[in-house]
Structures are given as C-alpha cells and as structure tokens.
Amino acid sequence: MKILLIGATGKLGTAVGEALTGRGHEVITVGRTGGDLRYDIADPAQVTExxxxxxxxxxxxxxxxxxxxKPVLEMSPEDYRSAFHGKVLNQIELVRQGVPRIAERGSFTLITGVLGRDPIPTSSAASMANGAVEAFVRAAAIEIAPQRINAISPTVFTESLEKYGDFFPGIRPVDLAEVAQAYVRSVEGGQTGRIYTLE
Incomplete structure (x- = not known):
C-alpha cells in the first residue's frame, strides 16, 4: 500500500514508519520540520498541499x-481552543479532505490517548481532545464506508517514562513497538469505527 504518515519524525511516527515499511508498504512521511513532505497539518491549506x-x-x-x-483554573479559553485545533481539527481535516483523495477502500488511522478515558491532573485539554477524536471516528465510520477509519489510544510510552512517568502513577506503560503494531492492524485489517486501546 501507499501510505501517508503524518508526524513521521516524532517517537511514535518513527516507530510506525518502521513497522509499515518493514511490511513492504510505501510510506510518504510528513512533518513540520522533517520528512518527505514538510507541512503543518494544523493549516487546512497545507493539508490540501x-x-x-x-x-x-x-x-x-x-x-x-x-x-x-495546566490545571483547569489556569487554563484560558485559548488553551482549550489550541488543544482542539492542535489535536482534533487537524485530524478531522485530514479525513474531510482525504475522503475524495484516497482509495475507494482506503483507511484513516488517527491518534488519541489514554487521557480520554483515564485523566490525570492538568490533562483536561488533552482529555477533551482525545474524547472528541474518538467520537468523530465512531461517527465518521458510519458515513465514509467502504473507506475505513479507526483511532489508536495508547497509554504513556515505555520509552518516555523518564520524562513523563511521574505524571502517570500506577498506569502501565506500553512499548512503542506494540503501539506501532496497532497501527499495522488498523491499516491492514478490515475493521472500522474502532478505538484500539493499549494499556
């Protein structure tokens, strides 16, 4: 398959790219500062490009x-708008513009996360955004068939414990390789409207 990979230069994007190319797929990488194509998908015009x-x-x-x-009482309206724009609207735009551009039985796989179902202090914006992405996936799945759409919802990465582990006390981490395999399952499988949880 020919696959467009957004956020390809981050930890997760790198792992997913390696997993997909390792299975023989042609992967076109997209990032703000690196990749085959350098664009900011937060800008709808750049998504078009x-x-x-x-x-x-x-x-x-x-x-x-x-x-x-940030704690809820320190969040501003702009902080919540920023979260919605930076994780929800950008991914919705990938789907909205992508439906007429991908294969008839093609697929979309979005990123969400554990905070949508198991919040931590300071995560209200992330929890809101993750919940919105998951709701969108379920709704879009019933409209875009036979194209498919799923989301991957991991907990904290094992490889990021040194930096973020203290924020997730008692929550089991997940290896990036395991998360990458969930992407493989979404891309190569037949399911739609699914939220693949890893925790």
Missing amino acids: VYERAGSVDAVVGTAGDVPY
Whole structure:
C-alpha cells in the first residue's frame, strides 16, 4: 500500500514508519520540520498541499497532536481552543479532505490517548481532545464506508517514562513497538469505527 504518515519524525511516527515499511508498504512521511513532505497539518491549506503532492494513497496515518497541560483554573479559553485545533481539527481535516483523495477502500488511522478515558491532573485539554477524536471516528465510520477509519489510544510510552512517568502513577506503560503494531492492524485489517486501546 501507499501510505501517508503524518508526524513521521516524532517517537511514535518513527516507530510506525518502521513497522509499515518493514511490511513492504510505501510510506510518504510528513512533518513540520522533517520528512518527505514538510507541512503543518494544523493549516487546512497545507493539508490540501500535502494531498496534492502525495497523489493517490491507500491509507492516511496520523501520529501527531499538540495540547497544553495546566490545571483547569489556569487554563484560558485559548488553551482549550489550541488543544482542539492542535489535536482534533487537524485530524478531522485530514479525513474531510482525504475522503475524495484516497482509495475507494482506503483507511484513516488517527491518534488519541489514554487521557480520554483515564485523566490525570492538568490533562483536561488533552482529555477533551482525545474524547472528541474518538467520537468523530465512531461517527465518521458510519458515513465514509467502504473507506475505513479507526483511532489508536495508547497509554504513556515505555520509552518516555523518564520524562513523563511521574505524571502517570500506577498506569502501565506500553512499548512503542506494540503501539506501532496497532497501527499495522488498523491499516491492514478490515475493521472500522474502532478505538484500539493499549494499556
């Protein structure tokens, strides 16, 4: 398959790219600062350019999303808008613009996360964004068939415990390789409207 991989230069994007290319797929990498195509998918006009440059693809895979972390009473309206824009609207735009551009039985795989179902202090924006992405996936799945859409919802990565582990006390981490395999399952499988949880 020809796969468009968004957020390809991050930890997760790198792992997913290696897993997909290791299975023989042609992967076109997209990132703000690196990759085959350098664009910011937070800008709808740049999403259009990505699709125009990539041409026809069989699958679109998202591994990137930006959200602020602060206590609720320190969050501003702009912080919540930023979270919605940085993790929800950008992924929705990939799907909205991608439906007419990907293969008839192609797929989208988006990124969400454990905080949508198991929040931690300072995660209200991330929890909101993850919940919104998951709701969108379930709704879009019933409209875009035979194209498919799923989301991957991991907990904290084992490889990121040194930096983020203290924020997730008692929550089992997951290896990036395991998360990458969930992406493989979504891309190569037949299910749609699924939230693949890893915890």
